[in-house]
Amino acid sequence: MTDIVYLHGLRCTPKIGVWEWEKxxxxxxxLDIDIAANVKRAAQNDDLKDALDYQAVASQVQDFANGSRFELIETLAEKIxxxxxxxxxxxxxxxxxDKGPAVKDVKNVGIVIERSKQE
Incomplete structure (x- = not known):
């Protein structure tokens, strides 16, 4: 059984893109981020030290992304x-x-990846 901790709607502002103006x-x-976590111990103990600290996840992801410069969203997603x-x-x-409306007549464009330690 796997529990999931999620952070949906996390905003970041990197330099990203292949076009000269984007650089x-x-x-x-x-970002919508889903993370496998066993929350049973945290729930039993009602203690943050036993939980996945989603504030720390958000801060580290934003710090990394906001300081990054990549051409492809695929690269940024993989690094995160x-x-x-x-x-x-x-x-x-x-x-x-989600990169938003990066293509004419398209509401949103983006990528979804799943990664595990076994890869």
């Missing part, structure tokens, strides 16, 4: 997944990265 601006991206897997002791993470 000089920040863009607002929205690896950060979460390595720093927060989880076995699995799903990241949905």
């Amino acid at each position: 000089h601006i920040t863009q607002t991206l929205t 997944a690896q950060l979460i897997l390595s720093e927060f002791g989880t076995s699995w993470v799903r990241i949905k990265l």
Whole structure:
């Protein structure tokens, strides 16, 4: 059985894109992050030290993303997944990265990835 802790709607503002004009601006991206976590011990003890600290996850992801510069959203999503897997002791993470209306006549574009420690 796997429990999931999620952070949906997390905003970050990296420099991201392949076009020359994109390389000089920040863009607002929205992340939905689902993280495998066993919450049973935290629930039994009612103690933060036994829980996944989602404030720490949000802060580290925003700090990393806001300080980054990548051409592809695929690269940013992959790097964020690896950060979460390595720093927060989880076995699995799903990241949905939304770049907004980056394509004419399209409401939202983005990527969804799932990564696990076994990969």
